Amino acid sequence: MRLRQSVHFFLLGMFVGLSLSGLILLSYTSSWFRNQQTDELGGTDIVSMTPWLAPVVWEGTFDSILIDSIFKQQNITIATTVFALGKYTRFLKDFLESAEEHYFVGFRVHYYLFTDQPEAVPEVKMGENHHLTVRRVPSLDRWQDISMGRMEIIEKLIKNELANEADYIFCLDVDAKFYGRWGAESLDRLVGVIHPWFFDYPRDQFSYERRPESQAFIPAGEGDYYYTAAAFGGSLADVHHLTKTCWEQLNIDIANSIEAIWHEESHLNKYFLYTKPSKLLSPEYLWRDISISADQVKIIRFSHVAKNYAEVRPNF
Ligand SMILES: CC(=O)N[C@H]1[C@@H](OP(=O)(O)OP(=O)(O)OC[C@H]2O[C@@H](n3ccc(=O)[nH]c3=O)[C@H](O)[C@@H]2O)O[C@H](CO)[C@H](O)[C@@H]1O
Numbered sequence: 228m229r230l231r232q233s234v235h236f237f238l239l240g241m242f243v244g245l246s247l248s249g250l251i252l253l254s255y256t257s258s259w260f261r262n263q264q265t266d267e268l269g270g271t272d273i274v275s276m277t278p279w280l281a282p283v284v285w286e287g288t289f290d291s292i293l294i295d296s297i298f299k300q301q302n303i304t305i306a307t308t309v310f311a312l313g314k315y316t317r318f319l320k321d322f323l324e325s326a327e328e329h330y331f332v333g334f335r336v337h338y339y340l341f342t343d344q345p346e347a348v349p350e351v352k353m354g355e356n357h358h359l360t361v362r363r364v365p366s367l368d369r370w371q372d373i374s375m376g377r378m379e380i381i382e383k384l385i386k387n388e389l390a391n392e393a394d395y396i397f398c399l400d401v402d403a404k405f406y407g408r409w410g411a412e413s414l415d416r417l418v419g420v421i422h423p424w425f426f427d428y429p430r431d432q433f434s435y436e437r438r439p440e441s442q443a444f445i446p447a448g449e450g451d452y453y454y455t456a457a458a459f460g461g462s463l464a465d466v467h468h469l470t471k472t473c474w475e476q477l478n479i480d481i482a483n484s485i486e487a488i489w490h491e492e493s494h495l496n497k498y499f500l501y502t503k504p505s506k507l508l509s510p511e512y513l514w515r516d517i518s519i520s521a522d523q524v525k526i527i528r529f530s531h532v533a534k535n536y537a538e539v540r541p542n543f
């Protein structure tokens with residue numbers, strides 16, 4: 228009798244054990260599990276969660292109605308910086324008109340537009356609770372200086388003016404256009420956007436600054452994602468710290484007569500390597516018009532327009 232009981236127990240144990248190992252094996256090999264894998268394969272996998280558990284926002288990962296209702300209760304204001312100096316004022320009309328169609332519709336938005344030609348700012352009808360403030364800034368001779376100088380201006384704007392005016396801030400390139408919703412799903416403490424050219428590249432092909440002499444230096448084998456400087460954001464405190472740090476690092480480079488390969492974008496990537504963003508936006512949030520038909524994204528929300536560099540930039 229006791230022997231039969233032991234045999235029964237043994238068989239039951241075998242059955243449970245085999246079932247469990249089968250389940251584990253299945254979950255390892257299933258595509259669901261692979262999708263949850265991090266970038267151990269070199270950053271090529273498209274994931275909806277980073278290895279430090281920050282969400283990566285793609286179409287299908289959120290419920291826009293639910294997200295809107297959560298953030299609406301908080302009565303938040305989103306400050307948004309845009310720069311248009313020299314010939315880049317030509318991008319303003321499309322940028323602003325398309326933003327008014329798709330960007331934080333129904334939320335309070337305050338655009339801070341920095342330009343050397345306030346008279347060239349087009350008249351664009353703002354939606355309800357959307358406001359535009361135009362600020363004059365001096366012209367600069369080099370596009371790189373305009374682009375990098377944004378860090379200083381944003382840092383000062385947050386420090387001197389925004390404390391009681393806004394809750395979140397996004398900093399966007401002007402040579403871009405909205406095609407789809409960009410809403411409250413993008414809000415978080417510190418938000419980076421995955422660069423549309425590099426999201427499916429292995430890490431060692433990212434165009435990080437590779438010269439140790441620059442403060443933006445990232446050694447081979449390090450790095451999580453390659454982020455664009457054309458869009459980033461977060462809470463005022465976090466973006467203040469980011470812009471302040473990047474501006475300081477840019478100035479150390481200037482003092483050492485070195486300019487990082489992709490200017491403030493290189494410094495931003497260095498910053499995000501050691502201060503991880505709490506949320507990442509997929510390349511849906513910054514696509515590239517010149518390959519607009521690519522089927523790698525389900526929806527294009529914001530996209531860089533094609534431009535003739537030699538024609539629009541003050542230098543080459
Ligand atoms: C897709 C992407 O990651 N874009 C980045 C990239 O190239 P981009 O080629 O997109 O840089 P860009 O020419 O758009 O310059 C960045 C921004 O500076 C402003 N601007 C520039 C020149 C000018 O004459 N007037 C003017 O107003 C404008 O707001 C523009 O959007 O690298 C730049 C620095 O290397 C910035 O980091 C950009 O964000």
Ligand SMILES: [Mn+2]
Nearest residue numbers: 400401402457
């Ligand atoms: Mn740009």
